Amino acid sequence: MTKPMLLVAAAALIDVDGRVLICQRPEGKQLAGLWEFPGGKVEPGETPEACLIRELDEELGIRVTKSCLAPFVFASHEYEGFHLLMPLYLIRRWDGQPSAKEHKALAWVKPVKLDDYPMPPADAPLVAWLRDLI
Template sequence: MGSFVKLVLVAACALVDADGRVLITERPAGKALAGLWEFPGGKVEAGERPEETLIRELAEELGIVVKEACLAPLTFASHTYADFQLLMPLWICRRWEGLAQGREGQRLAWVRPSKLRDYPMPPADEPLIPVIVDIVGSGGVGLP
């Protein structure tokens, strides 16, 4: 038996626009891993389902309304940090209401999947890129 590891569950979303670009957001100054780019989402709170977390976080962070039916499970990342284990399921979403804006002062970028590697990301986000490239491709054909 290994020592006890704190497990942190973070739900993330690959928002894909009509042009097949994916939204990433910059972690603001003062947060851990500040300046790195990530897929939007957040920590799953006690008593919350990951889909509910995403809907809440996307509204808080970006000011958009996402319906649960428009979230499709895509893949997940598991990454060992020094003091916790991060488990991050990633959903894909192509339909939402409203215009995504950085409501917490964070910068946003709509990026072609093939260009995601041009943005420095936390180590947990990097393994998600090839899956997004496979599904979204360059033309945006793939999952609903």
């Protein structure tokens, strides 16, 4: 049986100390309490880059330009009702201070410590790539 494909764009914001920003999913949402990379669903007619620029403004209150989005790696994960395809972009420059507008909490974490934070199945494999890079 074919499952619908869900395209989600995600970002690994990396600060000057080499820490990555992760966000805790709020209560009442699917996978509540788990930690994830910020981002969201790509809307019809929207590019992954445009989606991230929009989502990072909505979720974190920061402004990012397309030139600061560096494609890095992607996740392909089969959930029960859909298949998720999620490109992850690295971002080292943005305007504004990230704040939790839609999440329960934010955390700046060294890549070697990301395993200490429970993540959705699609996000977890990306951690090894970040550890190798940073």
